[in-house]
Amino acid sequence: MATYRSVFDAAELRAQLNDAGINTKFMASIWKYVLQNPGCELGEIPDLPSSAYRLLRTKFKPFTSTVHSVFHSTDGVTTKLLIKLQNGAFVEAVIMTYDTRLGKYGGKPRLGGPRSTLCISSQVGCKMGCKFCATGTMGFKNNLTSGEIVEQLVHASLLTNIRNIVFMGMGEPLNNYTALVEAVRVMTGSPFQLSPKRITVSTVGIIHAINKLHSDLPGLNLAVSLHAPVQEIRCQIMPSARAFPLEKLMTALQTYQKNSQQKIFIEYIMLDGMNDEEQQAHQLGKLLETFQVLKSIQNQQ
Known part of the structure; x- marks a missing residue:
């Protein structure tokens, strides 16, 4: 059975067009037509x-993945898409909807309205083995192609207008670095036109990738799964942290912040009896005192 590439796989589409002597300017118009006509055949694209x-008919498909099922939360706030890939594996993408008008800002009613954020997967499974993560129990299966990553956005966009992207689904995004960079560049280009400021990549702290992330994807938001203020505890929670010593990670984050002039999002899950003592709170404050950070702390019994 022939294996086709996703038409949203920018590197492959660009290479094939170049080899055929076809101007790559047509890529954006191909994507725009597929977005507007999701059930189309590639031979129907005009002009x-x-x-x-x-070339398109023999090498590519509008979609190499399909939405297998859609689950809506009872409160209507989240929608989970179970997506089947061409190789038969499954990944999840989750739409989170919220209304920015809820609450007040500065004592005044907030502006805005309903907005949707899409949580995207970058791998099938994950080799990081984090104790608090269900995907970590699967082990690593395979990387997604850049086209399979972008297709999650396309599938979700057919349900609602997506305003923000977070790479916090299945997998460690920075372990699939090339596909991640290519996918984000597609998302921020025509016809998607998402701002890099509305895209966040969450990582356990892959130092060598963090060191080049800003130059490859300037303006992107970086989130780091810290979860402990000392190396020993961090390794208990996240076995992969042994390869990324906390001291070296913090140095990489300092450099990233200096180069990007952006706040870094620090994620910290409080695990009962492991990283939730007062001593660790003081250690965390000391560790981050020289950083400009946003913090997300979640309690897990």
Whole structure:
């Protein structure tokens, strides 16, 4: 059975068009047509060079993944998409909807309205083995292609307008670095036009990838799963932390912040009796005192 590439796999589509002598300017118009006509055949896309149609028909598909099922939470706030890949594996993408008008800001009613954030997967399974993460129990299966990553956004966009993207689904995004970078560049280009400021990548702290992330994807938001203020406890919670010593990680984050001039989002899950003592709170404050950070702390019994 022939294996096709996703038409949203920018690197492959660009290479094939170049090899055929076809201007890559047509990529954006191909994507726009598929977005507007999700059930289309690639041969239906208008105004392409004649040589492009045979190439698209033999090498690519509008979608290499399908939405297997959709689950809505009882409160209507979240929608989970179970997506089946071409190789038969499944990944999840989750739409989180919220209303920015709720509550007040500065004592005044907040502006805005309903907005949706999409949580995207980057791998099938994960090799990081974090104790608090269900995906970590699966082990690593395979990386997603950049097209499979972008297709999650396309599938979700058919249900609602997506305003923000968070790479906090299945997998460690920075362990699939090339596909991540390519997918984000597609999302921030035409026709998607998402702002890098509305895209967040969450990582356990892959130091060598953090060191080049800002130059490859300037303006992107970085979130770090810290979860402990000392290396010993962090390794108990996140076995992969042994490869990324806390001292070296904090140095990499200092450099990232200096180069990007952006706040870093620090994630910390409080695990009963492991990292939730007063001593650790003081250690966390000391560790982060020189940083400009946003904090997310979740209690887990």
